[in-house]
Amino acid sequence: MMRLHPRVRLLWSLRAVVAATVVGALAAVLDRFVLEQGLWLPVAVFLAVLFFGVTVALLRYRYWRYEVRDDSLYLERGVFTRVRTVVPFVRIQHVDSSRSPVERLAGLATTVVYTAGSRGADVTIPGLSASGSDDLQERIKRLAIRAEGDDAV
Structure with a gap:
């Protein structure tokens, strides 16, 4: 994790x-x-x-964690309500990396994963280093493309 x-x-x-x-x-x-x-x-x-x-x-x-698995992205977070999210790579549409002015000052970035779905169709991973966010974006993109090929008819 x-x-x-x-x-x-x-x-x-x-x-x-x-x-x-x-x-x-x-x-x-x-x-x-x-x-x-x-x-x-x-x-x-x-x-x-x-x-x-x-x-x-x-x-x-303390409670924010994520893991890139073979077939999905797993997130665990929440102080009062614990939320565990599993995003299958076949559901991912695209991945963004963003840096607000405050995040740039702190040397941090956020990765946003957009999914196909109707409820809360995006997942945000805040508080990553700038290079870590770019690396995560690229890794998820590659795994999503591979999963799409595996899921193709």
């Missing part, structure tokens, strides 16, 4: 910091104009959201 790049923990934790800042600012505005409890309420809200967000980010990294 493969794990995501450890740097993805930093990105997910930074998202938690941004969310905590926004929620803390909203709590400060609410407190200033409605509740009038003092500075402790927005600070407590900020710290609670920050703690929860960073904890979820670290647990998310």
